[in-house]
Structures are given as C-alpha cells and as structure tokens.
Amino acid sequence: MTANENDLQTLFRFLNEIGIVAQLSANAFGKVMPEGMTLPQFVVLNHLVRLGDSRTPVSIAQAMQVTKGAMTNTLGHLEGKGFIAIVPDAHDGRSKRVSLTAMGKAARDAAIEALGPELRGIAGEIAMPGIIKALPAVESLRKVLDIRRDPKS
Amino acid sequence: MTANENDLQTLFRFLNEIGIVAQLSANAFGKVMPEGMTLPQFVVLNHLVRLGDSRTPVSIAQAMQVTKGAMTNTLGHLEGKGFIAIVPDAHDGRSKRVSLTAMGKAARDAAIEALGPELRGIAGEIAMPGIIKALPAVESLRKVLDIRRDPKS
DNA sequence: ACTATATAGTTCTACATTAAACCAAATGGA
C-alpha cells in the first residue's frame, strides 16, 4: 500500500478541512452553550455520562487527547462549580477518581438540550447519508494518528 | 429533510471525532515542522502560494476561519521572519496587501518537504479510498457551518 | 529488600486564540 502523490494531496486537504471544521464547530458550540459552560468542560461531563463514573483524570485526558495539565485545569473548573467530585483512589495513592454529581448530570443534560437546535439545523442543511458514510473514515484516521502519536497506546 | 434522532447522534459523534483528529494532527504537524514554524504560520504561507499573492489580511483570516486579531498576530510573526511583505493597499487606505518573499516561499517548500514523511506514513497506515470518498462530506460540512456562522458570506 | 523506572497529578511558562473596544478610512443615503 504505497501512497502516491495524489493520496498525499488528498490527505493534506482532508486534514486541512478537518482543522477548519473543528474550529467552526467549536465556535458554534460556544455560542449555544449555557453561560459558563465551555466545550472542554462539556466534553468531560459527556464522557463521564457515556463511559461511566469513577474515571481517572489521566484516562479522561487520553480519551480526549489533551495533556494532563489541561485536564487538571478543566477538572478544577468543573469541581469548582460542583459538577464533579474528585476523590483519592483508595487503591492507588497517586491516583484520583472523578465522578459526576447530580448538578453535573443536570448541567450536561442542559447542555445537550441547548445543543439540539443547532445540531438539528446543521443536520437539516447537509446531506446526512454522506456524513454517515464518512464517519468510519474519520474514526480510522483518529485511530491511526492516535497510534502514531503513542505506539504503545 | 427532517433530521431524526439517529442523525443527531451521528452528527455529534462526527464533530467529536473531527475535533480530536484536528488536535492530533495539529500536534503531529508541530512535531515535524522546522524550528520556529508553527501550524498557523505554515497555513498562511501555503494559502499565499496556492491562491496567489496580494491577499488582504482579512481575506486570509476568513479563509482559515480565525479572527482578525489572530491574523494580525500570525502575520506579524511571518513578517518578522521576512517570510512575507506587508504593504498598504494603494486603492484602499484601510487595507493592506500581503505577499510572499523568496524566503517565505523557501520556508513553505521546506515545511512541505518536512511534512512529506509524516503524510506518507499516515497514508500508508490508512485506507485511502475511504478518505477520498469522505472528503466531500467534510467539505460540505465546512460550507454549512461557514454559512451558518455568517449567512451573508 | 533495594534500586531504577514508570506513572498520576500539579504547577509554571510560553503562546495562540477569542471577544470586545478601538481607530481610521470607505460607502451609501438623505
């Protein structure tokens, strides 16, 4: 599977477009989010809802591909608002456990609610079958980049 | 074309994946770039090569979807390194014109060169036909988000 | 047991970005 010049051009454009879409969608998210809820905060809350409580900060950082330092920052904000509880891990003195509070769950639900109209608007203006078909390609690209970044992940 | 609940889920996941891919690829770019060349700087240089010289700062900012302030910053760096020349627009006292210098062109070519192996590596580890088929979906998503952000664009 | 190494988390510095306020020049309508 040797890559030809055309493939490289396409891949380059693909990553370029993805960068811009990411920037545009982050902005759009920010505009509809309830006051004070930032995208990284929301993503963490959503992660906890989907994958369950009692995650460690590092595992969350890896899942969303940010540094530990960035996660310390985000978790600090969420804890300050009472959206999560952070407790020491009983079995590992180095580690901590992050869990959602009722307020955090409510805040996440409110954010999802606020996101609805925007998502519906986008979905209504785009050819969704194409998006559905494209999703696996983006996912596999994510996996490849992930592994290249840290081969032992 | 009413969006059902499944479409919203898919769109949400799609944007999520795109955000992470953007972050991963920005990091990967940063690692292979020649010393001092940042991703935004490279994107601007590349934009000038592809779309031609004599662009205005605002048009570049719009093309890559960053604020005018961010562009002022990036262009300042590029000018400081001698990669671009910025001159007042003769026909519009408010405006400026940005053009590549020989050094800027060389720096862009060197960056492209440095990017090659990384792109080749990725292209070799991924199913490129899927990427090629997915590109139009990402592009149309970009257009939709673009228009929703500023309907008169 | 001991030592080297790996891992969890925090802190600090540097930097790119947004949003908003601001200035200057152009545009369009009364």
Added chain:
DNA sequence: TCCATTTGGTTTAATGTAGAACTATATAGT
C-alpha cells in the same frame, strides 16, 4: 455635502493548551 454605517486592521484582557519540571507513589528487576 454630511452623517451614519460598514469595513480593515490593531490592541487589550481572559482563557485554554502544550511542554517541561517537579513531587509522590507504584512497579519491576536484581
């Protein structure tokens, strides 16, 4: 012509992130 509005660009403050240095605890090999 004059005034209101728009547009190009800069600047400032606030924020999120990466990267590196650091502490503390766990793990593995000898």
